[in-house]
Amino acid sequence: MFLDQTYLFTPGPTPIPNRVNAAMAQPMIGHRSPDFSVLIEDVANRLKPVFGTKHPVLALTSSGTSALEAAVVNTVSEGEDAVVIVAGSFGDRLATIAENYGVNVHRLNIEWGKSCTPEQLEAFLDGLASTSVKAVFATFNETSTGVLNPIGALGEVVARKSDALFVVDGVSCIGGVPVDMEKDHIDILVTSSQKALMLPPGLAFVAFSDRGLKAIRECPAKRFYLDLNRYVKAYEEQKSTPFTPAVSLIAGAKEVCSMIEEEGWENVIKRHYLLRDMLRAGIRELGLPLLTSDEDASPTVTAVKSGNIPAPDIQKALKKDFAITIAGGQKDLKGKIFRIGHMGYCTPFDILKVLTALELTLAKFGEEPKLGAAVKKAEEVWVQHV
Amino acid sequence: MFLDQTYLFTPGPTPIPNRVNAAMAQPMIGHRSPDFSVLIEDVANRLKPVFGTKHPVLALTSSGTSALEAAVVNTVSEGEDAVVIVAGSFGDRLATIAENYGVNVHRLNIEWGKSCTPEQLEAFLDGLASTSVKAVFATFNETSTGVLNPIGALGEVVARKSDALFVVDGVSCIGGVPVDMEKDHIDILVTSSQKALMLPPGLAFVAFSDRGLKAIRECPAKRFYLDLNRYVKAYEEQKSTPFTPAVSLIAGAKEVCSMIEEEGWENVIKRHYLLRDMLRAGIRELGLPLLTSDEDASPTVTAVKSGNIPAPDIQKALKKDFAITIAGGQKDLKGKIFRIGHMGYCTPFDILKVLTALELTLAKFGEEPKLGAAVKKAEEVWVQHV
Numbered sequence: 001m002f003l004d005q006t007y008l009f010t011p012g013p014t015p016i017p018n019r020v021n022a023a024m025a026q027p028m029i030g031h032r033s034p035d036f037s038v039l040i041e042d043v044a045n046r047l048k049p050v051f052g053t054k055h056p057v058l059a060l061t062s063s064g065t066s067a068l069e070a071a072v073v074n075t076v077s078e079g080e081d082a083v084v085i086v087a088g089s090f091g092d093r094l095a096t097i098a099e100n101y102g103v104n105v106h107r108l109n110i111e112w113g114k115s116c117t118p119e120q121l122e123a124f125l126d127g128l129a130s131t132s133v134k135a136v137f138a139t140f141n142e143t144s145t146g147v148l149n150p151i152g153a154l155g156e157v158v159a160r161k162s163d164a165l166f167v168v169d170g171v172s173c174i175g176g177v178p179v180d181m182e183k184d185h186i187d188i189l190v191t192s193s194q195k196a197l198m199l200p201p202g203l204a205f206v207a208f209s210d211r212g213l214k215a216i217r218e219c220p221a222k223r224f225y226l227d228l229n230r231y232v233k234a235y236e237e238q239k240s241t242p243f244t245p246a247v248s249l250i251a252g253a254k255e256v257c258s259m260i261e262e263e264g265w266e267n268v269i270k271r272h273y274l275l276r277d278m279l280r281a282g283i284r285e286l287g288l289p290l291l292t293s294d295e296d297a298s299p300t301v302t303a304v305k306s307g308n309i310p311a312p313d314i315q316k317a318l319k320k321d322f323a324i325t326i327a328g329g330q331k332d333l334k335g336k337i338f339r340i341g342h343m344g345y346c347t348p349f350d351i352l353k354v355l356t357a358l359e360l361t362l363a364k365f366g367e368e369p370k371l372g373a374a375v376k377k378a379e380e381v382w383v384q385h386v
Numbered sequence: 387m388f389l390d391q392t393y394l395f396t397p398g399p400t401p402i403p404n405r406v407n408a409a410m411a412q413p414m415i416g417h418r419s420p421d422f423s424v425l426i427e428d429v430a431n432r433l434k435p436v437f438g439t440k441h442p443v444l445a446l447t448s449s450g451t452s453a454l455e456a457a458v459v460n461t462v463s464e465g466e467d468a469v470v471i472v473a474g475s476f477g478d479r480l481a482t483i484a485e486n487y488g489v490n491v492h493r494l495n496i497e498w499g500k501s502c503t504p505e506q507l508e509a510f511l512d513g514l515a516s517t518s519v520k521a522v523f524a525t526f527n528e529t530s531t532g533v534l535n536p537i538g539a540l541g542e543v544v545a546r547k548s549d550a551l552f553v554v555d556g557v558s559c560i561g562g563v564p565v566d567m568e569k570d571h572i573d574i575l576v577t578s579s580q581k582a583l584m585l586p587p588g589l590a591f592v593a594f595s596d597r598g599l600k601a602i603r604e605c606p607a608k609r610f611y612l613d614l615n616r617y618v619k620a621y622e623e624q625k626s627t628p629f630t631p632a633v634s635l636i637a638g639a640k641e642v643c644s645m646i647e648e649e650g651w652e653n654v655i656k657r658h659y660l661l662r663d664m665l666r667a668g669i670r671e672l673g674l675p676l677l678t679s680d681e682d683a684s685p686t687v688t689a690v691k692s693g694n695i696p697a698p699d700i701q702k703a704l705k706k707d708f709a710i711t712i713a714g715g716q717k718d719l720k721g722k723i724f725r726i727g728h729m730g731y732c733t734p735f736d737i738l739k740v741l742t743a744l745e746l747t748l749a750k751f752g753e754e755p756k757l758g759a760a761v762k763k764a765e766e767v768w769v770q771h772v
Contacts, residue, residue, distance in 0.1 A: 004412070013415070013416060013633055015413070016411075016413075016414050022411075024411070025404075025407035027390060027392050027402075028402050029394065030396040030713070032396075061447075061588055063630040063632070064629070065628075065629040069611045096610075200634035201447065201633055202632030202634070224455050225455045242451075243451040244450055244578065244580060244587045245449065246586060248586035248588070249586070325415070327418070
């Protein structure tokens with residue numbers, strides 16, 4: 001078939017809309033030009049609702065991990081205490097980064113595939129009552145397991161039980177879930193471009209509260225490229241960036257803002273939950289076990305456990321027969337699950353596509369044929385939203 | 387006139403070829419896919435001649451400053467001694483980054499607009515004979531002044547007079563100048579995508595010698611996103627990157643490699659020197675003073691001092707009347723010079739374009755009209771190469 005007809009269902013990178021590609025291919029502009037200042041101010045303001053913040057959202061030219069590193073090195077320093085909620089490989093990465101910089105990390109380990117409950121966090125903080133915890137780090141959406149943590153409830157616990165900053169890795173959900181930094185008590189919220197924000201990888205975004213901004217300003221940790229003070233200062237004083245930004249990706253971000261506004265931010269969120277619910281209904285119909293409970297289920301990525309057929313075999317067959325790319329498991333879950341991303345430029349038809357391919361694949365592997373069955377279940381969910 | 391007919395002559399970002407834009411707009415692929423491994427290996431190998439190295443060239447998702455920071459935090463640690471040649475604002479930035487991390491920086495200050503001679507470096511190192519210098523940092527092409535430092539001669543001095551690593555910021559010239567890391571005794575060589583490499587900003591490239599690689603491996607400095615060990619390991623073991631890379635920019639880099647190979651790497655270099663010589667001949671004809679001597683002149687960026695008309699006024703007029711963007715001076719040179727970038731996707735016709743605009747602009751400001759005169763001088767240079 002057409003070799004350019006490929007279907008990307010990884011939990012990032014995600015497909016790029018044509019109009020975003022077109023925006024990125026406009027003539028390059030200088031990053032010290034008035035045109036660029038207009039562009040970056042536009043994007044910084046129009047992303048506010050997506051991050052649930054009143055402050056402009058700043059862009060770093062780098063990928064998600066550097067956003068996590070920025071969240072660490074702008075809030076905690078060597079020798080200070082921090083709590084990191086670890087419920088999967090990205091929580092682990094946050095903890096590893098902080099440990100790398102000599103922070104005293106207290107890991108709140110949660111079983112992979114489950115969310116962190118407010119009660120668990122409260123008990124953990126109680127156990128650290130005699131420690132001065134500078135910051136609590138949480139992964140909003142654990143990409144490795146498809147779990148959405150109850151970030152508002154966790155933020156409430158942090159605010160009630162401690163003076164710690166609440167720093168949130170929103171990498172694989174911001175742009176697909178509701179968030180309100182003030183209500184959710186979030187001080188720093190970071191994400192990257194290649195997930196729900198419909199852009200290629202290469203940009204990280206940072207939002208902050210008044211308190212988060214104060215912490216950034218006062219943090220003595222050594223950093224240069226990831227020193228958020230420099231980004232705040234360049235933006236406030238010159239509507240600019242401290243270092244050469246990924247101009248074309250920021251031009252793409254402007255187009256993404258238009259797309260979100262045209263669809264309506266509330267509708268964007270609803271779409272992501274619809275995609276999740278359609279996919280889960282279809283997967284259940286196929287008899288494949290879901291890794292997470294409905295309560296914990298992420299609206300942007302779904303993890304499916306191996307049934308009779310090993311998950312990696314399904315992953316390979318989808319790639320070979322249908323040019324569909326999904327993701328496997330990471331670390332402890334390697335070989336045990338496959339993960340389907342459904343965020344950003346993803347529609348209900350795309351969910352039907354991946355379910356159809358799964359129906360055909362299971363039949364090919366000798367399972368009892370259920371052609372059309374998963375699609376039917378997904379449509380039954382969809383019809384309630386049409 | 388056509389609003390999309392804009393002319394970018396800044397020393398980065400530079401114009402993007404249409405075919406590179408098209409390559410970047412191909413369907414997004416997963417960064418953990420075999421397709422991506424093929425892509426990154428292809429780029430890593432095909433960039434070798436451009437960096438004058440036998441090792442694969444690694445890509446970081448970030449801009450030029452982070453490449454400088456990577457060069458620092460992977461070679462020197464807090465409390466160690468390093469020499470930084472400072473002949474402009476980018477040498478100053480290198481020194482500032484190293485100082486930020488607690489390195490004992492010995493600044494070899496050179497008058498802005500002049501190159502660092504091997505004799506100056508040798509005398510400076512002699513003065514530090516009792517100090518154990520871990521690394522000497524040099525800016526290959528000082529973007530702020532349009533000076534190309536004699537990097538091979540400087541490398542020879544470093545190798546002869548010390549055990550120090552020779553770490554080179556090649557940001558605004560790699561892709562337009564000849565370099566041979568072995569002959570030039572360079573241990574680490576970094577650049578970014580948006581200069582002579584014809585890509586949008588967002589990628590940094592790092593090349594290293596055997597000795598550079600050993601230094602990276604042994605460096606105890608704290609870093610995470612910019613830890614080059616992670617990049618080397620991910621490439622060697624899996625033909626991958628440790629963190630999500632800017633996939634679309636790397637797809638663009640592959641197309642750039644094709645363009646360089648089609649033109650021929652030797653011809654690419656010759657073109658850059660031709661562009662420089664044409665521009666300087668034209669500027670001289672207009673009676674505008676050049677900042678640098680012919681010996682020091684960069685093949686990628688040319689700085690012109692204010693004559694009767696202030697440089698910023700010329701810069702503004704080019705923008706307003708011709709949609710031509712050039713750059714101004716930085717720090718001490720602010721308001722005193724303008725800078726014209728001529729690297730990457732730039733042809734002799736582009737040089738005639740900017741000279742024509744200067745002829746018209748000077749006439750508009752009341753100077754004795756020299757319409758066609760600078761173009762003629764530039765053509766006289768060109769004709770010798772046709």
